[in-house]
Amino acid sequence: MNYRNPRSAVRLGMLPAGIAIALAPAFAGAQEQADQSATTLDRIEVTGSRIRGADMETQQPIITIGREQLQQQGFVSVADVLQNLTSAGSPAIARGEVLASGENVGGYYVDLRNLGAQRTLVLVNGKRLGATTGGLQDLSQIPMSAIDRIEVLKDGASAIYGSDAIAGVVNVITRKRFEGAEANAYFGQYGEGDGDKQTYDFTIGAVGDRGGVTASVEYSKEDPVWAKDRWYSASGNAGPKYPGSGWSVVSQNGSFCNPAVYDCTKSSAVWMTYDGSGDPTDPANYRPHAAGDRANSNEQMMAQTAIERRSVFVNANYDIVDNVTFNADMLYNHRSTLQQVAGYPYQSQAFGTPLSGESAFNPFGHDIEFRRRLWEVPRTTNSELETYRFAGGFNGYFEMAGRTFDWDVGAMMNRNNLTKFGHGDMSLLASPLALGPSFINADGVAQCGTAANPIPLGTNLGSGECLPWNPLLPYGVDGAGSLSDPALQAFLFPYYADTGRTTTTSYTANLAGSLFELPAGELGFAVGVEHREEDGRFVPDAFNQSGMSTGLPATTTQGAYSLDEVYLELNIPVLSDLPFAKELTFNVASRYSDYSNFGDTTNSKFGFTWRPLDELLVRGTYAEGFRAPTIDNLYGGVGGSFESYTDPCGSTSSGNVAGNAACTSAGVSPTYVQLGQGGAVCTTFPCQTGYQFLSGSNPNLTPETAESQTMGIVWSPRWVQGLDFSLDWYKVTIENVISSDSVDDILGDCYRLGISARCEGIVRDPASGVIKFMQYGLTNKGAVETEGYDFGVKYRLPETAFGKFSFDWQNSYVSYYRIKADDAPDTDWTNYTSRGPNFRLRSNLGVNWEMGAFAAKWTTRYYSGMSEACTRAAECTDPLYSSPDTNAPGKVYPLREVGGNAFHDLQVSWKAPWNATVAIGANNVTDHQGPIMFSAPNNQFPYYGGFDIGRFYYLKYQQRF
Known part of the structure; x- marks a missing residue:
């Protein structure tokens, strides 16, 4: 992978963040199982490859969640479904993060492997979903009623799709040429009698001799929980x-x-x-x-938070001639998000x-x-987001020299208009x-x-x-x-009003087919070009910009960039139908991208598929990836916040270094006690300051670079029908990471590690020692690396007199998740495995039963234990914890550990004779309560933001016409 910056002759190192391997559709789990009915033997394009062919699907580590699987779950949004994949990371801007501000609040985002939602690319019918100025792609824009299936590629795919496809790709594929009508109603409520959720949708379609139109209308409302x-x-x-x-x-x-x-x-x-x-x-x-x-x-x-959505999605297609089709998608979505925090x-x-x-x-x-x-x-914020999307184009095929070639040309425009009303x-x-x-x-x-x-x-x-x-x-x-x-x-x-607008426009052209016949099969290829433009702005209210209110000060974010790309992909069959080589195929791809704001980059990918036996598949990939700085990263304004942090110089904080040379040189007494709001002594940590700190963007950022490696096997033993195993290893490394510098990182570098340059932005009150001001921003620093395994078992029993039973058990095990700071040696990583939401193990076990018109599904979602720094001596389970991964060998960091958690879901359904389906269910049917986490991971409160907050009952009714 090559990268050149016209402003600098520095060559960036290669860097992964493509994420590792996913399970084959045939072996996906309870929330990850494949929709076999969606697979055809026609020339199809699957997520992760531009080459069309029925055999391409087996080469890709893809999870396919079909419409039937979507309906078997008690969730009302795409992101909720994806959040329960075992490979999903912690939720980006969870609904419990009520103090979150800015244009991204209220959206639903997916994060694979805990590598960040901005490193998972989201597509709709193969085309990018529009993003905020911060690069987040809101899955709530897509009505569930319009979805045919969701394909999730857990592998680096920058060579195929360009920027952001580091951890993986989510491709939402909508319904086409649907005939008839379908109405759905959903209502749910927590056992405490709050948090009501209701969704109503209607889909209608008509199909003619040469085309069809499918339209879905959806309304969804989720009340707040206090x-x-x-x-x-x-x-x-x-x-x-x-x-x-x-x-x-x-x-x-x-x-x-x-x-x-x-x-x-x-x-x-x-x-x-x-x-x-x-x-x-x-x-x-x-x-x-x-x-x-x-x-x-x-x-x-x-x-x-409370959320209300209104969506309309329309797909229209028409066969102009037998081998040329016009296709268009149109989306309108209005989302309203209400937040309230204390006065x-x-x-x-x-x-x-x-x-x-x-x-x-x-x-x-x-x-x-x-x-x-x-x-x-009380402080309230109502965020109103309107999305307009149009994607249209022509696709078809032609014959030449006895071979078939597929082509398509198209354009897409996605615009988000945002207004935030504050009081x-x-x-x-x-x-x-x-x-x-x-x-x-x-x-x-x-x-x-x-x-x-x-x-x-x-x-x-x-x-x-x-x-x-x-x-x-x-x-x-x-x-x-x-x-x-x-x-x-x-x-x-x-009353205050912030406004924003982001626009994504792209033009694409692709050609795919086969070049010539090799002894083991045809040499397939795909080639294409893309031009894309990103334009965005976010303008805080004039009062907020002036700093003349008690609100957090902020300035305007505004910028734009464009890029041109070209890619080539080859699928090379090497061996077939030989002993211990029923198939051996190589897939290679490379993509060149030229950005108007930072230069160009080339990213490549190599993969192989080896089938030594009919029932055994071995596959692997090596992929380069990158993520370009976003508009907000480069051109964002300065914002203020009241940060929560732990002062290492505070004599009562955990792991303090009070009295060391760095603290005393800053004029901090060895007996200094950290002070919070109102100058009160902090008794819990991290402790929120009463002073505003400022943070902002960095116009000199350069792209993140990534490498991902995967290796996996899929085995279906012939002597046990319906039994499938899968085991996949992955490793992802991201370097030159674009990240927001944090107060804790700066203080740790300054006072624990003695890096004097990191102390320059810290201003302390000379009398009290309290930190009165800090200003910091985004930076390219260090690396993130994770390694782990996915293991799955699926067993479909023969039909019995008691009905059909099937079992799905899917696991994601993280060997390590670690971060390295700038200029640190390779041996100086900080390990975050099991810290907060970085679970060592996530496991889903699903049991399905069908008999006649009745069906039931039981799902168990397991999360392994969590750990955090101790804030109270009485809560420490390991008060003498010390490890090299703390960046201070020999230093004791008291640790608090809590056990694993399991949540159980149940749904029972009945297909009524009047062409309807009725389903009742409960998520977290046992009303399990997760542990108190004083570090409040992904939450404003002492509880992990991805855990269930109570037993949730729901009722669904579907009527087909």
């Missing part, structure tokens, strides 16, 4: 075992610090809260702020907005600092006025300004109006200046 209603989040982010632990000192009760008496920046300062007994302007009516006054922000948080934890010190000594609500005659969570106005962040133009001088006017009403120079009462800030605010009144306490006043809310809390 954190206060789940065991893992109701009592706070330390879990039910530690109720109240880690609650925020910035609470809805409000509190103040008198700077005339205390240094309010110190954790030793005394903060006072109104006791509700009398005049709030009388200092005697205040008491010390106590632990019981703290805020459990989870009481106002969604545990899962903002306002701290006057952070914004320089004390309660003025001249305020009518101030108990003293001088400025005072205060804290107040804005409980009355609940306070205006920093209005709050200084509301907290400034005020007085009680002649009508007994609090008014901004002074009696000599009053400011008109009203909510129109732009017209010079103002309403005063009393932040010392607790939530639920009425009075002048109370935040419960709708007029005051209107003055302080404007």
